Amino acid sequence: MLTEFRNEPVLDYSDPEDVRKFRAALDKVRAEAGQTLPLIIGGEKIYLDETFATVCPARPDEALAHFADGGVEHVDMAVAAAEEAFASWRLTPVGERARLLLRVAALMRDRRHELNALMSLEIGKAWSEADGETSEAIDFLEYYARQMLDLADRSDELTEWPGEQQTLNYIPLGVGAVIPPWNFPLAIGTGLLSATLVAGNTAVYKPAEQSPLLGWKVAEYFLECGLPAGVMNFVTGPGEVVGARMVEHPRTRFICFTGSRDVGVEIYEKAGRVLPGQPWLKRSILEMGGKDAVLVDETARLDQAAEGIVTSAFGYQGQKCSAGSRVIIVDDVYDELVPRILERAKSLRVGAPDEGPDVTVGPVIDPNQFDKVKSYLETGSDEGEVLLGGSPIETEEGGYFIQPTIFGEVPETARIAQEEIFGPVVALVRARDFEDALRIVNSTDYGLTGAVYSEDPGRLSRVRDDFHVGNLYINRKCTGAMVGVQPFGGFNMSGTDSKAGGPDYLTLFTQAKAIAQRL
Ligand code: NAI
Ligand code: MG
Numbered sequence: 001m002l003t004e005f006r007n008e009p010v011l012d013y014s015d016p017e018d019v020r021k022f023r024a025a026l027d028k029v030r031a032e033a034g035q036t037l038p039l040i041i042g043g044e045k046i047y048l049d050e051t052f053a054t055v056c057p058a059r060p061d062e063a064l065a066h067f068a069d070g071g072v073e074h075v076d077m078a079v080a081a082a083e084e085a086f087a088s089w090r091l092t093p094v095g096e097r098a099r100l101l102l103r104v105a106a107l108m109r110d111r112r113h114e115l116n117a118l119m120s121l122e123i124g125k126a127w128s129e130a131d132g133e134t135s136e137a138i139d140f141l142e143y144y145a146r147q148m149l150d151l152a153d154r155s156d157e158l159t160e161w162p163g164e165q166q167t168l169n170y171i172p173l174g175v176g177a178v179i180p181p182w183n184f185p186l187a188i189g190t191g192l193l194s195a196t197l198v199a200g201n202t203a204v205y206k207p208a209e210q211s212p213l214l215g216w217k218v219a220e221y222f223l224e225c226g227l228p229a230g231v232m233n234f235v236t237g238p239g240e241v242v243g244a245r246m247v248e249h250p251r252t253r254f255i256c257f258t259g260s261r262d263v264g265v266e267i268y269e270k271a272g273r274v275l276p277g278q279p280w281l282k283r284s285i286l287e288m289g290g291k292d293a294v295l296v297d298e299t300a301r302l303d304q305a306a307e308g309i310v311t312s313a314f315g316y317q318g319q320k321c322s323a324g325s326r327v328i329i330v331d332d333v334y335d336e337l338v339p340r341i342l343e344r345a346k347s348l349r350v351g352a353p354d355e356g357p358d359v360t361v362g363p364v365i366d367p368n369q370f371d372k373v374k375s376y377l378e379t380g381s382d383e384g385e386v387l388l389g390g391s392p393i394e395t396e397e398g399g400y401f402i403q404p405t406i407f408g409e410v411p412e413t414a415r416i417a418q419e420e421i422f423g424p425v426v427a428l429v430r431a432r433d434f435e436d437a438l439r440i441v442n443s444t445d446y447g448l449t450g451a452v453y454s455e456d457p458g459r460l461s462r463v464r465d466d467f468h469v470g471n472l473y474i475n476r477k478c479t480g481a482m483v484g485v486q487p488f489g490g491f492n493m494s495g496t497d498s499k500a501g502g503p504d505y506l507t508l509f510t511q512a513k514a515i516a517q518r519l
Pocket of ligand 2: 239263
């Protein structure tokens with residue numbers, strides 16, 4: 001019998017002993033840097049001549065590892081290996097699959113400082129945010145292990161029929177394409193992969209090009225914990241080549257993806273076409289972007305609101321699908337709230353996260369993201385007033401740093417108020433009153449997260465009905481959903497509302513088989 005699920009406690013690195021362990025782990029990760037790592041297909045390690053580097057975004061010349069530049073032929077080999085392994089993995093007792101997840105969780109718990117240190121280097125994540133991500137990965141493993149044990153057999157929920165015995169089993173689908181993003185490579189990589197595998201599916205798993213080393217760790221841990229060859233196949237290479245083939249392969253049974261809206265929509269369309277040799281309708285589980293709003297009305301506790309706004313906007317440099325990148329403030333308190341937001345934002349410390357736990361804002365992930373955010377800084381200076389920041393930061397090592405940036409008096413229809421920027425940039429929008437603010441909140445194509453700061457009970461009940469997002473937060477920040485506590489996933493162009501870390505999630509990775517036997 002397993003204990004009840006509990007969230008993994010998160011370290012904030014206020015304890016000097018934890019700081020020492022982190023620094024030791026950083027040395028270890030650095031000492032291991034520079035390796036060339038293979039594809040893993042059917043348990044075989046395959047090294048390719050063509051490779052690409054994964055680098056530190058604070059110092060792009062610092063290569064952490066080199067990965068095989070895989071192609072379509074490797075995906076085809078991986079799908080074949082996964083299909084072969086499915087024949088036995090699907091019949092592995094669910095308890096055995098669940099125990100495997102628990103072993104991976106234990107390993108991650110043991111190596112949390114190493115994972116956190118690697119996160120600070122490979123994706124530029126601040127220490128406590130990194131530990132938050134490692135804890136989330138552990139939570140997914142612990143949670144889905146328990147959920148699958150519950151889901152496997154739901155016969156006891158069926159209505160009885162005389163003379164027959166009924167069974168309802170949740171069985172796996174087949175080969176899954178597992179495509180996580182770079183912003184939560186450990187948590188989302190682990191979440192997508194563990195859900196896929198614990199349900200009895202096999203996987204072709206492709207980490208994002210910007211974070212293959214964290215992706216590799218996930219694969220390595222599963223194998224170290226005894227996952228049989230071929231059940232998970234690790235393939236690296238360009239998303240447009242490797243990812244695209246995974247989606248379009250006729251023997252792929254389902255796709256689980258988190259990333260950009262454009263790619264999500266493309267996958268949705270491609271997965272809808274039935275290809276020759278494809279005897280099923282593919283299922284797609286897609287989590288896309290957000291343009292998440294924080295609404296503040298005139299009854300709100302303004303210091304509490306300012307705190308939540310700054311944390312939601314600038315945590316991990318705004319590179320979260322849940323980031324609060326629009327703040328809709330009612331006219332009565334706009335002028336009073338803005339200085340409080342600025343005061344807090346000015347105390348953020350920008351730097352290379354490996355420097356120390358007091359760095360709160362690191363670099364953005366890569367040159368593409370750097371250019372994209374810079375171009376929004378230009379757009380924003382035309383569309384609104386620059387209240388803070390507004391420029392990139394030049395460093396000797398050429399890191400991708402952007403000043404935490406706040407634009408004020410932004411029109412609700414401005415591009416910076418409508419489009420996902422994915423950087424440390426927030427747009428403040430003035431609304432006439434609460435009703436106007438609520439209308440503005442619902443005016444984008446997205447619907448992922450949102451927050452409301454108000455002390456008015458009538459309005460708080462109103463937003464429960466009419467603030468149209470998958471994850472609504474009242475009088476708190478709109479980031480940091482916890483596994484099992486706030487199942488996560490959005491509406492409209494934010495995705496398929498799969499609610500990761502929730503009680504329905506694993507039904508997406510299974511199909512139900514109802515069996516009636518005459519007695
Ligand atoms: P992306 O959507 O291109 O990448 C996400 C994953 O999809 C990666 O593993 C990538 O290799 C893969 N991929 C790329 N093209 C593919 C294709 N044609 N078929 C199958 N898989 C494919 O995101 P990218 O380029 O890293 O970032 C661009 C923008 O996307 C960001 O500026 C941000 O706005 C958004 N984004 C949002 C995320 C979120 O959590 N909501 C996460 C990552 C990006
Ligand atoms: Mg892309």
